[in-house]
Amino acid sequence: MSGYLLRGVSLLGEAQVDVLIDGGIISEVSKKPLAPTGVHTIDCDGLVALPGLVDLHTHLREPGREDSETVESGSAAAALGGFVAVHAMANTNPVADTAGVVEQVYRLGREAGWCDVRPVGAVTVGLHGTQLAELAAMAHSAARVRIFSDDGKCVADPILMRRALEYVKAFDGVIAQHAQEPRLTEDAQMNEGFVSSQLGLRGWPAVAEESIISRDVLLAEHVGSRLHVCHLSTAGSVEIVRWAKSRGVMVTAEVTPHHLLLTDELARSYDPRYKVNPPLRRDEDVMALRQGLADGTIDAVATDHAPHPVEDKECEWSSAAFGMIGLQSALSVVQTAMIETGLMTWSEVSDRMSTRPARIGSLRDHGRPIAVGEPAHVVLLDPRGKSPFTLENNASLSTNSPFIGMELYGRVEATFLRGRATVLDGKLAG
Amino acid sequence: MDAALREVLDSGDINRALSRIAHEILEKNKGVTDLVLLGIPTRGAHLAERLAKAIESIEGVSIPVGTIDVTLHRDDLRSRPARALLPTVIPVSGIDGKRVVLVDDVLFSGRTIRAALDAMGELGRPAQVQLAVLVDRGHRDLPIRADYVGKNLPTSLKEHVRVSITEIDGNDSVSISGTPGGSE
Amino acid sequence: MKRHLLSASDLTLEDAVLILDTAEELAKLVDGPVKKLPTLRGRTVVNLFYEDSTRTRISFEAAAKRLSADVINFTAKGSSVSKGESLKDTALTLQAMGADAVIVRHSASGAAHQLAASGWIAGSVINAGDGTHEHPSQALLDAYTMRRHLRDGKGDLAGVRVTIVGDVLHSRVARSNVLLLATLGADVTLVAPPTLIPYGVEQWPCQISYDLDKVLPRTDALMMLRVQGERMNNAFFPSTREYSRGYGLDDKRVAALSSKAIVMHPGPMNRGLEISAGAADGLRSVIVEQVANGVSVRMAILYLLLGGASIEEVSS
Numbered sequence: 060m061s062g063y064l065l066r067g068v069s070l071l072g073e074a075q076v077d078v079l080i081d082g083g084i085i086s087e088v089s090k091k092p093l094a095p096t097g098v099h100t101i102d103c104d105g106l107v108a109l110p111g112l113v114d115l116h117t118h119l120r121e122p123g124r125e126d127s128e129t130v131e132s133g134s135a136a137a138a139l140g141g142f143v144a145v146h147a148m149a150n151t152n153p154v155a156d157t158a159g160v161v162e163q164v165y166r167l168g169r170e171a172g173w174c175d176v177r178p179v180g181a182v183t184v185g186l187h188g189t190q191l192a193e194l195a196a197m198a199h200s201a202a203r204v205r206i207f208s209d210d211g212k213c214v215a216d217p218i219l220m221r222r223a224l225e226y227v228k229a230f231d232g233v234i235a236q237h238a239q240e241p242r243l244t245e246d247a248q249m250n251e252g253f254v255s256s257q258l259g260l261r262g263w264p265a266v267a268e269e270s271i272i273s274r275d276v277l278l279a280e281h282v283g284s285r286l287h288v289c290h291l292s293t294a295g296s297v298e299i300v301r302w303a304k305s306r307g308v309m310v311t312a313e314v315t316p317h318h319l320l321l322t323d324e325l326a327r328s329y330d331p332r333y334k335v336n337p338p339l340r341r342d343e344d345v346m347a348l349r350q351g352l353a354d355g356t357i358d359a360v361a362t363d364h365a366p367h368p369v370e371d372k373e374c375e376w377s378s379a380a381f382g383m384i385g386l387q388s389a390l391s392v393v394q395t396a397m398i399e400t401g402l403m404t405w406s407e408v409s410d411r412m413s414t415r416p417a418r419i420g421s422l423r424d425h426g427r428p429i430a431v432g433e434p435a436h437v438v439l440l441d442p443r444g445k446s447p448f449t450l451e452n453n454a455s456l457s458t459n460s461p462f463i464g465m466e467l468y469g470r471v472e473a474t475f476l477r478g479r480a481t482v483l484d485g486k487l488a489g
Numbered sequence: 490m491d492a493a494l495r496e497v498l499d500s501g502d503i504n505r506a507l508s509r510i511a512h513e514i515l516e517k518n519k520g521v522t523d524l525v526l527l528g529i530p531t532r533g534a535h536l537a538e539r540l541a542k543a544i545e546s547i548e549g550v551s552i553p554v555g556t557i558d559v560t561l562h563r564d565d566l567r568s569r570p571a572r573a574l575l576p577t578v579i580p581v582s583g584i585d586g587k588r589v590v591l592v593d594d595v596l597f598s599g600r601t602i603r604a605a606l607d608a609m610g611e612l613g614r615p616a617q618v619q620l621a622v623l624v625d626r627g628h629r630d631l632p633i634r635a636d637y638v639g640k641n642l643p644t645s646l647k648e649h650v651r652v653s654i655t656e657i658d659g660n661d662s663v664s665i666s667g668t669p670g671g672s673e
Numbered sequence: 674m675k676r677h678l679l680s681a682s683d684l685t686l687e688d689a690v691l692i693l694d695t696a697e698e699l700a701k702l703v704d705g706p707v708k709k710l711p712t713l714r715g716r717t718v719v720n721l722f723y724e725d726s727t728r729t730r731i732s733f734e735a736a737a738k739r740l741s742a743d744v745i746n747f748t749a750k751g752s753s754v755s756k757g758e759s760l761k762d763t764a765l766t767l768q769a770m771g772a773d774a775v776i777v778r779h780s781a782s783g784a785a786h787q788l789a790a791s792g793w794i795a796g797s798v799i800n801a802g803d804g805t806h807e808h809p810s811q812a813l814l815d816a817y818t819m820r821r822h823l824r825d826g827k828g829d830l831a832g833v834r835v836t837i838v839g840d841v842l843h844s845r846v847a848r849s850n851v852l853l854l855a856t857l858g859a860d861v862t863l864v865a866p867p868t869l870i871p872y873g874v875e876q877w878p879c880q881i882s883y884d885l886d887k888v889l890p891r892t893d894a895l896m897m898l899r900v901q902g903e904r905m906n907n908a909f910f911p912s913t914r915e916y917s918r919g920y921g922l923d924d925k926r927v928a929a930l931s932s933k934a935i936v937m938h939p940g941p942m943n944r945g946l947e948i949s950a951g952a953a954d955g956l957r958s959v960i961v962e963q964v965a966n967g968v969s970v971r972m973a974i975l976y977l978l979l980g981g982a983s984i985e986e987v988s989s
């Protein structure tokens with residue numbers, strides 16, 4: 060038996076249908092009950108089917124920090140979170156700035172088989188921000204890199220940013236900018252505002268993000284290139300992207316799940332699990348990000364899954380590393396912030412977590428509708444009630460998430476990658 | 490059993506007892522020479538003031554009065570959260586070589602007096618220390634006895650002795666609440 | 674009172690007045706013949722200092738010893754930053770030693786908070802200065818000094834006009850003082866060049882001014898903060914000379930103060946930068962007294978946190 064019958068599943072949270080998955084594709088979608096033989100039948104009463112999720116922003120740490128995450132462990136966590144494709148960021152050691160490194164990551168992803176691992180190439184050699192990496196070589200390698208980013212660092216030099224934007228046009232690439240003006244954020248620890256003033260932690264001002272985004276959308280407009288803005292975190296950034304889109308600038312943007320839910324007030328605990336880059340912002344920012352995601356100004360939710368070993372988080376706030384893991388909790392957090400609040404429908408969630416991210420990453424095989432003849436990338440989730448996210452069901456090698464130990468909305472029941480179940484009954488299907 | 494308050498001394502009784510103690514102090518010390526009264530806050534401090542006034546009205550001489558807080562020397566500090574300190578005021582003439590009369594409202598286990606003796610040891614070396622109390626209710630834990638007692642009150646351990654004085658409580662009285670004897 | 678003293682905001686008005694009253698009583702005792710009280714006999718107090726601060730350490734040590742506590746000085750050289758022993762490992766060591774209180778000084782904001790919240794140690798944590806966050810015992814000794822001079826050593830500080838001048842941005846003393854003084858009812862004004870006032874200060878319970886000379890005549894207590902000359906390198910101000918001209922306390926400015934006003938400084942001073950020698954040593958200055966008051970106030974803190982039953986003892 061190789062196929063699956065999804066009996067009575069709610070498609071995008073709407074009509075109940077039977078879906079037949081066979082031969083790696085969606086072979087039938089029917090409002091009437093189907094009765095095929097020789098397939099596994101999954102009773103989907105109450106379950107919602109979405110196209111398999113695509114993450115634009117994942118740190119898999121391999122090569123270099125295999126103690127905190129590997130391509131294998133990270134992509135397993137992705138599958139458990141409902142993802143069928145992830146973009147592996149370039150800030151590994153060695154940096155993914157050559158065809159050799161991106162091909163290695165791509166190959167490790169294929170061997171693991173939990174989801175499609177699409178390497179992101181570095182924009183500059185060694186992420187040093189001084190010399191363009193061999194972008195075309197990475198684009199034309201087996202990994203077929205389309206997204207380039209120095210994420211973790213900002214491409215701060217305006218002339219280098221301009222050249223990168225221009226250069227990738229030759230192979231329909233996109234520059235994904237980590238927007239952080241470096242001089243305005245030296246030794247910055249958290250959002251600059253009332254809370255930072257009280258906590259005595261060096262501030263990371265909104266303007267450090269917004270000034271780079273402003274510059275970059277104008278550069279993208281000037282040279283007619285595609286720009287993608289990583290992890291928007293401020294109300295001002297949403298405004299700038301909205302303005303740029305209204306002018307016809309080819310800009311797309313993402314937001315992380317944690318920026319949709321958490322605020323800088325949490326830093327009062329000095330618990331480094333809340334230390335992320337960009338930092339958690341004010342309540343007004345969270346509301347603006349939700350609004351921007353709902354109205355489509357923000358194109359995608361991207362996890363910025365950032366694993367770190369325990370010792371890099373169990374220390375003083377100012378010494379702690381930035382980032383939290385997020386692949387397994389992403390859909391739950393989005394449900395909490397966007398569905399339970401009535402701001403978005405499941406159909407819109409699938410647009411922001413599958414369709415548009417796939418388009419931004421030029422993944423022709425992903426982000427397709429659940430329709431006859433399409434590749435069978437499907438996630439089944441149970442949106443009813445809450446379930447615990449625990450150390451036991453965490454598949455990442457790292458544990459730096461404030462959501463571990465909490466009861467979260469929704470639960471991924473199954474994930475299908477090209478018709479093959481990577482997750483069944485909420486567990487990895489080896 | 491009824492746990493209501495039973496008054497055992499009224500304001501007239503208390504005045505007479507203090508007056509008697511004042512006479513006894515003068516008799517035992519053959520006058521007021523080198524006499525110092527140290528009250529243990531809070532009620533003992535006010536009783537010491539009253540005794541000093543009584544002595545002054547008998548002898549026509551005012552004697553030094555002070556207070557000594559025992560909190561920092563208590564042996565039961567860890568039985569409840571830290572308590573606020575009460576004032577310690579040593580008369581300018583000091584206590585070295587003096588006859589110090591400690592004044593407290595109720596003598597019970599003797600532990601407060603032990604702490605007061607320790608606290609005094611830090612402050613000087615009196616020639617002699619005496620003890621005056623308004624009520625002695627018995628049940629001593631330590632070999633301590635009072636030199637002057639307003640009233641001996643046999644009590645059971647289950648009873649509470651409540652001393653009210655005008656300066657703090659608005660009236661003068663000594664009452665007992667709780668169960669006399671062992672049975673309940 | 675809470676079990677730990679991490680921030681001046683941990684203290685209610687009642688807590689703060691209780692500490693100040695207790696310090697008054699203890700000062701009377703230790704200023705007299707009493708050199709040592711038995712109150713904390715058998716308790717162990719650890720001075721955990723990740724940052725050199727001889728004056729604060731000695732002040733806490735003297736306070737603990739006068740209450741008969743056993744004092745262990747633990748000078749940790751590294752921190753996680755310099756790849757020394759981690760805060761966690763040090764905490765576990767102290768817990769094994771049976772520390773009843775840990776007095777912690779650290780260059781990282783929040784270090785005391787993390788120690789208290791971690792569950793690594795059972796005792797009380799007292800913040801003796803964490804990064805640019807807070808220094809609550811300093812604020813208490815400052816309030817104590819003000820109360821002695823301006824309110825006869827009694828009650829709160831309602832209506833007392835306090836002016837804090839200088840590098841508020843990097844000052845843990847200023848942060849703790851603003852919180853505590855607001856609790857005690859004082860009217861606080863911060864005076865500094867705008868570059869040394871934190872972003873977000875609008876929500877602090879105080880006034881802001883950029884003009885020292887305007888505020889001086891309306892000041893009962895003037896607190897000068899230490900300003901590091903190196904701040905000039907990060908463009909916080911153009912030169913030390915220009916800083917002194919605008920915000921330094923010289924003899925002329927002292928003369929502009931009202932007759933009862935006092936001059937304070939948490940130390941160590943940069944004479945000639947934020948304060949002139951004449952102002953530091955003049956009649957208005959209570960700077961030396963602040964140091965002496967520090968011991969009484971820290972005795973009060975230790976007594977009130979450790980003198981009674983611990984939470985475990987009460988519940989058992």
Ligand SMILES: [Zn+2]
Nearest residue numbers: 210211237289
């Ligand atoms: Zn980033």
